[in-house]
Amino acid sequence: MSDHDYATLVREDRVHTSLYRDGTIFDEEMDRIFKNTWVWVAHESDVPVKNSFKTSWVGREPVIVTRDREMKVNVLLNRCRHRAASVCEKKKGKASVFVCPYHGWSYDPDGTLRKVPHAAGYPEDFDKSEFPLISLRVETYQGMIFATFNNDIEPLVDYLGPARKWMDLFMKQGAGYGVKTLGEHKFRFPGNWKIQLENTTDAYHFPIVHKTFLDSLDAETENVFDVLGQGGWVEDLGNGHSVMVMIPDLIDLEDNLDAPIPDRFAELAQELRDEGHDDATVRKVVRAVGGSGFNLNLFPNVACSMAFFRVLRPVTVEETEIMHVAIGMDGGPAAGNRERLRLHEHFQGPMGFGTPDDAEGWERVQRGAHAGEDLWIMLNRGVDAPAGVAEPGHNAGDVSAETGMRAAYQQWKRMMTA
Amino acid sequence: MSEALEMTATITLAEATQFIWAEADLLDRLDYKPWLKLWTEGGKYIIPTERDPADYAEVLNIVYDNKVMREARAKRLLSGFSMSSAPPARTVRTVSRFVVTASGDDFIELRAAQMLAEYKYGHMRFLPADMRYRIVRAPDGTLLLDEKIVTLINAEDYQFGIGYLL
Ligand code: FES
Ligand SMILES: [Fe+2]
Numbered sequence: 383m384s385d386h387d388y389a390t391l392v393r394e395d396r397v398h399t400s401l402y403r404d405g406t407i408f409d410e411e412m413d414r415i416f417k418n419t420w421v422w423v424a425h426e427s428d429v430p431v432k433n434s435f436k437t438s439w440v441g442r443e444p445v446i447v448t449r450d451r452e453m454k455v456n457v458l459l460n461r462c463r464h465r466a467a468s469v470c471e472k473k474k475g476k477a478s479v480f481v482c483p484y485h486g487w488s489y490d491p492d493g494t495l496r497k498v499p500h501a502a503g504y505p506e507d508f509d510k511s512e513f514p515l516i517s518l519r520v521e522t523y524q525g526m527i528f529a530t531f532n533n534d535i536e537p538l539v540d541y542l543g544p545a546r547k548w549m550d551l552f553m554k555q556g557a558g559y560g561v562k563t564l565g566e567h568k569f570r571f572p573g574n575w576k577i578q579l580e581n582t583t584d585a586y587h588f589p590i591v592h593k594t595f596l597d598s599l600d601a602e603t604e605n606v607f608d609v610l611g612q613g614g615w616v617e618d619l620g621n622g623h624s625v626m627v628m629i630p631d632l633i634d635l636e637d638n639l640d641a642p643i644p645d646r647f648a649e650l651a652q653e654l655r656d657e658g659h660d661d662a663t664v665r666k667v668v669r670a671v672g673g674s675g676f677n678l679n680l681f682p683n684v685a686c687s688m689a690f691f692r693v694l695r696p697v698t699v700e701e702t703e704i705m706h707v708a709i710g711m712d713g714g715p716a717a718g719n720r721e722r723l724r725l726h727e728h729f730q731g732p733m734g735f736g737t738p739d740d741a742e743g744w745e746r747v748q749r750g751a752h753a754g755e756d757l758w759i760m761l762n763r764g765v766d767a768p769a770g771v772a773e774p775g776h777n778a779g780d781v782s783a784e785t786g787m788r789a790a791y792q793q794w795k796r797m798m799t800a
Numbered sequence: 801m802s803e804a805l806e807m808t809a810t811i812t813l814a815e816a817t818q819f820i821w822a823e824a825d826l827l828d829r830l831d832y833k834p835w836l837k838l839w840t841e842g843g844k845y846i847i848p849t850e851r852d853p854a855d856y857a858e859v860l861n862i863v864y865d866n867k868v869m870r871e872a873r874a875k876r877l878l879s880g881f882s883m884s885s886a887p888p889a890r891t892v893r894t895v896s897r898f899v900v901t902a903s904g905d906d907f908i909e910l911r912a913a914q915m916l917a918e919y920k921y922g923h924m925r926f927l928p929a930d931m932r933y934r935i936v937r938a939p940d941g942t943l944l945l946d947e948k949i950v951t952l953i954n955a956e957d958y959q960f961g962i963g964y965l966l
Contacts, residue, residue, distance in 0.1 A: 473956065565849060565860025568958035591883065594876040703958055708860050716858075723860050728869075733847065733862050735876055738884035738961035746883075749921070 383407065385799040392795040394788070395762035401794075402574040402751045402759070408699035415682055415797045416441025420521070420528040420541050422684035422693060423447050423457055427525065427562040427712060428474060433491055436474040439695050440518065440529055446470050446480070447527060450492040457520045457529035458493045463513035480515075493517045524549045525561055526684070544773060545623040548678040552686040554635040555709065557670035562712035563691075564723055567731030570703045571741040573748030575696040576794075578704055581740060582677050582685040582692060583616060583626045583786025585609050586763065591743055595735040598728075603646050606632075614675075614781030615767035622681025622793025624786030627771070628688075629675025639665045647671065653717045667718045670711065673725070679786055681793050690726060700748060706730040706737065761787045811908040811943065813900055816935055819943045820895050820912070827965050828891050832874035835965070839945050840936060845870055846949045847966055850956050856949075862959070863950075863966075877964065884963035889920035891964055895931060907936045907946070914950065916966065925960060928953045 383406060391398040391407075401407060423438040429449040436447045437460060444460040446469070460468045462482040469480045469489060479496060481488045486499040493515035498504065518529040521538035523546060528538050539546065553561050571578075581587070588609045589596065596604050609628035616626045627633060639662070643651050647668045654664045673689030685692040691707040708726040710719035729736040751759075764783025772778035779785035826835045839845075846856050847863035856864060865873060877885045893916035902909040912931040917924060934947035950966045952959070 567849065567860070567862065570958050570960055594879050594882040597879070597881075598872040598876060720857060723858075724864065727861055727864050731849075731862050732959035733962045733966075735873070738963050739882050741961035742884040742963070745921075 396758040458515040559714035560712040618789040632675025
């Protein structure tokens with residue numbers, strides 16, 4: 383397909399259904415987008431000490447995220463330089479060397495080829511330094527590790543731009559201890575990755591799809607999750623990123639620390655007091671445990687979503703894997719992290735009170751998208767954002783506006799026609 | 801204690817399997833209300849994301865339900881408003897390969913295997929799991945679940961949405 387064709391598939395207020403179901407477009411996306419921009423691979427707490435590692439993905443390519451002896455983070459293609467065997471099949475752990483299981487080539491955590499068994503069998507000019515594991519360009523912001531195949535694109539901080547302010551705010555969930563990953567739910571749905579990308583900035587579906595989640599809450603908490611009724615907004619942050627603020631009171635978790643502690647956290651607050659924490663700490667921890675009131679969508683594959691990281695991985699044009707990473711306080715009170723785990727389990731994951739209904743909705747989108755020859759996905763919803771909430775100069779709409787989806791698809795169009 | 805009472809206090813493997821099969825039957829028929837009554841006050845229903853952690857409470861699980869959460873979960877699944885469970889998937893499960901791992905006067909602990917097939921929207925999925933049960937005898941003589949741990953064969957890997965109870 384030509385650049386021109388891609389340009390015609392994305393309009394200001396709609397995108398063509400072929401973006402969900404055309405395998406040729408999918409292959410091009412993997413090249414033009416996932417091999418050309420910053421892709422989230424892990425959080426620094428996933429590789430906390432030297433020689434720790436975690437396996438991950440950049441688009442369709444398996445990688446190993448490692449912390450080497452110098453404490454530097456590396457992102458290495460998980461492919462032996464001899465005859466291509468994957469060198470690591472563990473999810474995470476510690477390793478001071480990666481030994482290929484096939485013929486035994488061994489690599490340091492920074493990718494250097496250390497040793498080749500029976501080296502005498504190679505010609506004399508064989509040079510080990512020519513065969514390290516392929517290393518991607520890596521940069522981090524606020525503990526989020528991103529990698530890219532493209533050495534010419536802008537630095538990560540420039541790519542994130544105004545999104546950084548929201549990442550700073552999001553990480554206040556560490557309550558001053560720093561943020562640490564606590565575990566992850568993984569699930570797949572039979573549908574295109576952009577259906578999930580849209581959903582992170584879709585408040586419109588929340589009261590309908592998540593009615594049974596809302597019904598499972600006490601009245602006070604149910605009011606907190608009245609996401610359409612609190613004067614929130616969606617703001618285009620550039621480069622396909624956007625933020626959707628659903629609960630303005632929970633933008634800055636270091637504000638309003640004098641507010642009464644919600645009933646649902648009374649037990650946790652008491653437990654923390656009993657452990658000897660002073661009132662200021664108790665309030666700060668409790669407010670952090672409740673999570674943030676916004677979803678920050680970072681194009682193309684990660685979101686800081688209220689209280690967790692939401693990571694998408696395109697598998698095929700009609701299959702997507704989602705990871706919901708639970709986070710907590712790094713070294714903070716154990717009782718607080720336990721509460722975070724239970725809150726995460728309540729909504730997230732394959733049997734959460736929220737996620738399975740989302741996944742079912744996305745599957746239904748994919749199934750429906752097979753009907754009709756020349757129909758469009760409509761993204762024209764939205765009225766003005768409340769006055770004065772968004773950054774001056776940023777395009778913004780009301781909380782249920784499809785502004786964030788339009789922003790993502792405009793970035794899609796820029797990258798697919800670049 | 802009379803000899804007769806002591807006799808009824810022990811739980812035989814036959815009684816335990818009968819109880820577990822009856823539970824499985826309730827779940828396949830989505831008959832969640834009587835299922836809620838099969839539990840002790842402090843009973844835990846756990847579906848982990850990793851095999852055999854030191855303490856399930858300290859790690860992320862797919863399900864870590866006490867009584868309150870079980871009741872909320874059953875209510876959600878039966879409400880008709882959760883699109884992943886209305887319409888529900890059809891399930892057929894069997895539980896077998898029982899091994900008694902501990903037993904005493906008023907309790908029995910077992911390992912077992914569960915084979916479950918799920919069908920919805922034209923596709924069939926298979927969810928095998930290692931099971932652990934702790935079953936106790938209530939003062940009135942009935943058996944109750946005190947702990948049920950369902951470790952899916954691929955617990956640490958991806959699942960699809962599951963709109964029913966395992
Ligand atoms: S493929 Fe890795 S050593 Fe041969
Ligand atoms: Fe949702």
